[in-house]
Amino acid sequence: MLEIGGRWLLVAAVGFVLGFxxxxxxxxxxxxxxxxxxxxxxxxxxxxxxxxxxxQAPDAMPYLRSALIDAWRSTxxxxxxxxxxxxxxxxxxxxxxxxxxxxxxYASAGRRRLLRDVRLALQYSLTDGDGRIILDEHxxxxxxxxxxxxxxxxxxxxxxxxxxxxxxxxxxxRRYVEPAVLAAATAxxxxxxxxxxxxxxxx
Numbered sequence: 153m154l155e156i157g158g159r160w161l162l163v164a165a166v167g168f169v170l171g172f173x174x175x176x177x178x179x180x181x182x183x184x185x186x187x188x189x190x191x192x193x194x195x196x197x198x199x200x201x202x203x204x205x206x207x208q209a210p211d212a213m214p215y216l217r218s219a220l221i222d223a224w225r226s227t228x229x230x231x232x233x234x235x236x237x238x239x240x241x242x243x244x245x246x247x248x249x250x251x252x253x254x255x256x257x258y259a260s261a262g263r264r265r266l267l268r269d270v271r272l273a274l275q276y277s278l279t280d281g282d283g284r285i286i287l288d289e290h291x292x293x294x295x296x297x298x299x300x301x302x303x304x305x306x307x308x309x310x311x312x313x314x315x316x317x318x319x320x321x322x323x324x325x326r327r328y329v330e331p332a333v334l335a336a337a338t339a340x341x342x343x344x345x346x347x348x349x350x351x352x353x354x355x
Contacts, residue, residue: 180299182307183256183270183315188219190272190293195220195249198278199286204230205278206241208248213314216251245286249276253292256308256317261298266320268307270295
């Protein structure tokens, strides 16, 4: 009986905590996931007759490489990663890309909200097995949304600097008014404490 009661108490506690999580925070995309989505959108249009290819990706932002490979394989294409097997796919069509820009920035969108801006610019080329250029393209993608200010840290990855952005400075209300109100409240509390203590001693 105690065990059942303990379980119900745990469930109630979890529900209570989740009730204070801002709406949408739990389902919010991480900055890393946004980069992956932008990369997939950037290089989604490959020639239909290319059903097998080799990918040559930069060492930076390795999660882009894995996202692209998974996306192309999900369409039935056979994809070889030249970072893992550089000689195995020497005669296949080759897609190579480089990262020109990747950054996250935030702007204030109210007291508890931030406007998130994620930018990714890629240059990519597709060559056939003989080295002739099929595609030579550049794309610049942007994703904007509004996030909870308290969720920012959870959406970043310290291991990847490009997923971390600087939080904008607090507005004048938070910078000046709130500290002043807090100081006044503290001073009032101290004054009342000693006033009541002095009256108690006099009595």
